[in-house]
Amino acid sequence: MSMEGQDIKKAGLKITLPRLKVLEILEVSEQRHMSAEDVYKALLLMGEDIGLATVYRVLTQFEDAGLVSRLSIDGGHAVFELEDGVHHDHLLCVSCNQIEEFVDEVIEQRQRSIAIEKGFKMTEHSLYIYGICKQCQEKN
Amino acid sequence: MSMEGQDIKKAGLKITLPRLKVLEILEVSEQRHMSAEDVYKALLLMGEDIGLATVYRVLTQFEDAGLVSRLSIDGGHAVFELEDGVHHDHLLCVSCNQIEEFVDEVIEQRQRSIAIEKGFKMTEHSLYIYGICKQCQEKN
DNA sequence: GTGTAAATGATGACGGTTTTCATTTATATT
DNA sequence: AATATAAATGAAAACCGTCATCATTTACAC
Incomplete structure (x- = not known):
């Protein structure tokens, strides 16, 4: 198998x-x-x-x-x-729909702090940055 | 009017x-x-x-x-x-669907930096923290 | 008031996703 | 290896939020 x-x-x-x-x-x-x-x-x-x-x-x-x-x-x-076991967030190109990934520990930590401040037990989070990728900017 | x-x-x-x-x-x-x-x-x-x-x-x-x-x-x-003119992100309770808002300048700044690092011209971003709100935690 | 472009309501279309149901298949048991 | 059985599959229809169509109505400039 x-x-x-x-x-x-x-x-x-x-x-x-x-x-x-x-x-x-x-x-x-x-x-x-x-x-x-x-x-x-x-x-x-x-x-x-x-x-x-x-x-x-x-x-x-x-x-x-x-x-x-x-x-x-x-x-x-x-x-x-x-799934590779490593949490990451995403950058999406609104022009070509390409998706890039990134990890940012500062953001992760701030999110945890905010959840705690607000009394939330965080289960998940999703962060998407939308924009125009380098290649698409060069094309136009 | x-x-x-x-x-x-x-x-x-x-x-x-x-x-x-x-x-x-x-x-x-x-x-x-x-x-x-x-x-x-x-x-x-x-x-x-x-x-x-x-x-x-x-x-x-x-x-x-x-x-x-x-x-x-x-x-x-x-x-x-x-719309009140102030950008904010959202915390969603997965149990009662209540939505809370928050503003975090550290996260905002990191997002801008990441977009620049990746060569993206950022147009928008969306950040949702999912979890269980205080009231729902107390109920169970 | 009147003319004209804009707005409305009813209904059907749409696109991604899920359900239904009859048929097929994987796997535990003989 | 044959069999029983629960699970998986394919085709098609159903679904759900949203949007487009189109005939009718309305707001507003003149």
Whole structure:
């Protein structure tokens, strides 16, 4: 059984072709952030005939299992990324939709302090910086 | 003409009953953050027979005019708040859906620095801290 | 008052996502 | 290896928040 198979099994899921292939796409794709539709199209290109509903289901199961993270970006559609255990935030280019990641311990710490000040028990946080990336600025 | 009427007029919009009433709801409602549906229901309670499509249109126009801000919270549905000119971020209670606001200049500054480091021209940013508010913690 | 562009309401469309349900498949057990 | 059974799948329809269409109504400049 492959490494991926073990991840799937550990999540309490049966090892099926759709699950193995979705995981493979996420691992081999040059784009780290993919929508369900992106994954679906990549599967079609690979010659795998897997339904879109299954892709959505599998991605949600992987999210529940902690294998992937879901980013809900502006305007209601989601992208997924392989979870690497390191929290990070995102910079999104509003022109080309490219996504970059960053980690900033100062911000992390301030967020924790604010939650405490307000009496909140923080479960999560999401920070998106929107802007125009270097390449898109140079193009125009 | 009321104060509100002037705001609407300044936005280049005709002063109509639906617009006055939507603005009134946003001002008098005890909840600062309302979805289009919330506003629509509040209008019905007031006895105003205004269509949901109009509520959406008016809120979008108010957003364009800078009278309200739209928050896109987790999973694609939006809430609106009266714009007071002061940028702030949000704490959301995942239990009771209450929303609190905060301002943190340290975070603001770090965000600007990160955008510069990454070569991004920042247009916007959104920061949400999710957690359980004080009241909900005490309840359980 | 009147003309004209703008605004409204009802309804249908839309897009991403989820549910339904009949069929197929993985896996534990014989 | 055959079988039983719960889980997984695919196709299609349902969903939900939001937006567009279009015929009718309204605000406001003249």
